[in-house]
Amino acid sequence: MVAAGITIVSEPSCLSSLSGMAAVADDFSISFLLSVALSYGGFLSESYFDERISWIQYPVRRLVTTCLVYFVYVFCTSFIIIFLYSLLIKERFTPGNIPWKDLVAWTWFPMQVAFVLSFIFISRSFLMEWKKAAIEAEQLKTEQLAQQYQSLKDQLNPHFLFNSLNVLSNLVYENQDTAARFIGQLSRIYRYVLDVQQEELVAVSREAGFAESYLSLQKMRFEDALQYRINVPETAGYLPPLSLQLLLENAIKHNIASSEQPLCIEISAEDGCLMVRNNLQMKTSQPNESAGIGLSNIRKRYELLSDKAIEIGNNDGYFTVRLPVLTRIYDKNSPVAQL
Incomplete structure (x- = not known):
C-alpha cells in the first residue's frame, strides 16, 4: 500500500494506460523496497527503545531519541537504496561521476514518508505502554485493596x-x-x-x-x-x-x-x-x-x-x-x- 501510494504520487500519469503502469514497474519496485525498509526500521527502533526508555517516565527523552535514531536510519537506508538503484538499474551516473547533491535531494521524499510512519509507530508505542502502565496500576490498586480488605477480615x-x-x-x-x-x-x-x-x-x-x-x-x-x-x-x-x-x-x-x-x-x-x-x-x-x-x-x-x-x-x-x-x-x- 505504501509503495503503491509513493508510485502514484511520483508518477500520477501511470494509471492512464497499461504501458504507463509497465513504465513505472521499476519505480514501484524501489518504492516497495523503501517502504519495507522504512517500516521495518520503525518497528525495530520502537521495539529497541520500548525496553530501554519508558514513555511514562521519560516522554521527552523517548520522543527525541526515537525520532533522531529513526530519521538517521531512514536517511542512510534511503540514500544507499537510491544510490544502488540509480547506479545499477537506471544507470543515471557512473562510479566516477556521482551526483551527491542529487542523491541527497532524492532522499527528501522518503524522509517525508518516514515522518508519517514515525507518527504512527510512536503513537502506537505510546498507547501500548500507557495501556500497560494503566493495567499495572489497576493491578497494584487491586492488590492493595485486597490486602486492606483481608486485614479487616483478619x-x-x-x-x-x-x-x-x-x-x-x-x-x-x-x-x-x-x-x-x-x-x-x-x-x-x-x-x-x-x-x-x-x-x-x-x-x-x-x-x-x-x-x-x-x-x-x-x-x-x-x-x-x-x-x-x-x-x-x-x-x-x-x-x-x-x-x-x-x-x-x-x-x-x-x-x-x-x-x-x-x-x-x-x-x-x-x-x-x-x-x-x-x-x-x-x-x-x-x-x-x-x-x-x-x-x-x-x-x-x-x-x-x-x-x-x-x-x-x-x-x-x-x-x-x-x-x-x-x-x-x-x-x-x-x-x-x-x-
Missing part, C-alpha cells in the same frame, strides 16, 4: 474467639453444664467463622443461619434475659461475612440484659437491606475489653466492596443498623469486589 477471627472465651470463663464458674453445652455450640459456630474467613461475601441465608446459631449460643448464657426474632424469608443476595455477628455482639455487650429488662433483638429483611434492631438500655459502664472494631469494621468493608453504605439509627428507644444486601455484580467497579 480482625474478626481473634475478636470473635476472644469475646467467646470471656463469656465461657464466666459460665465455667456459674454453671458447668451450661458451659459444656456452650463449648459444643461454640465449636460449631467457630467452624463457620473459619469457613468464611477467605470469602468476600456470603449468602444472606448463611449469615441468617449463623445469626440464629450465635443467638442460641448467647441464649444459654442469658436465658430469659435475651429474646430474639429472625425474619429473613428467602432473601437473595450477599453480605460481608460475620456482619450480623458483630452487630449482635455489640448489642449484647453494650446493653443491659436481665429478666426484668430483657434485651430484645430483631433481624428482618426490608427494602433491599437486612435490618438489625434492639431496644436501647445502655450499661452505665462499657466493657474495657471492647476493641471497638464492630461498626467501624463493617463500614470499612462496605466502602471497599460497594458504593452502598450502612445506615445507623437511634430512634424511639431502639438502635437500628441497616445492612445493604449486595450482589455478585457490585454497584461500583471495586477491584476487590470482582469475584
Whole structure:
C-alpha cells in the first residue's frame, strides 16, 4: 500500500494506460523496497527503545531519541537504496561521476514518508505502554485493596474467639453444664467463622443461619434475659461475612440484659437491606475489653466492596443498623469486589 501510494504520487500519469503502469514497474519496485525498509526500521527502533526508555517516565527523552535514531536510519537506508538503484538499474551516473547533491535531494521524499510512519509507530508505542502502565496500576490498586480488605477480615477471627472465651470463663464458674453445652455450640459456630474467613461475601441465608446459631449460643448464657426474632424469608443476595455477628455482639455487650429488662433483638429483611434492631438500655459502664472494631469494621468493608453504605439509627428507644444486601455484580467497579 505504501509503495503503491509513493508510485502514484511520483508518477500520477501511470494509471492512464497499461504501458504507463509497465513504465513505472521499476519505480514501484524501489518504492516497495523503501517502504519495507522504512517500516521495518520503525518497528525495530520502537521495539529497541520500548525496553530501554519508558514513555511514562521519560516522554521527552523517548520522543527525541526515537525520532533522531529513526530519521538517521531512514536517511542512510534511503540514500544507499537510491544510490544502488540509480547506479545499477537506471544507470543515471557512473562510479566516477556521482551526483551527491542529487542523491541527497532524492532522499527528501522518503524522509517525508518516514515522518508519517514515525507518527504512527510512536503513537502506537505510546498507547501500548500507557495501556500497560494503566493495567499495572489497576493491578497494584487491586492488590492493595485486597490486602486492606483481608486485614479487616483478619480482625474478626481473634475478636470473635476472644469475646467467646470471656463469656465461657464466666459460665465455667456459674454453671458447668451450661458451659459444656456452650463449648459444643461454640465449636460449631467457630467452624463457620473459619469457613468464611477467605470469602468476600456470603449468602444472606448463611449469615441468617449463623445469626440464629450465635443467638442460641448467647441464649444459654442469658436465658430469659435475651429474646430474639429472625425474619429473613428467602432473601437473595450477599453480605460481608460475620456482619450480623458483630452487630449482635455489640448489642449484647453494650446493653443491659436481665429478666426484668430483657434485651430484645430483631433481624428482618426490608427494602433491599437486612435490618438489625434492639431496644436501647445502655450499661452505665462499657466493657474495657471492647476493641471497638464492630461498626467501624463493617463500614470499612462496605466502602471497599460497594458504593452502598450502612445506615445507623437511634430512634424511639431502639438502635437500628441497616445492612445493604449486595450482589455478585457490585454497584461500583471495586477491584476487590470482582469475584
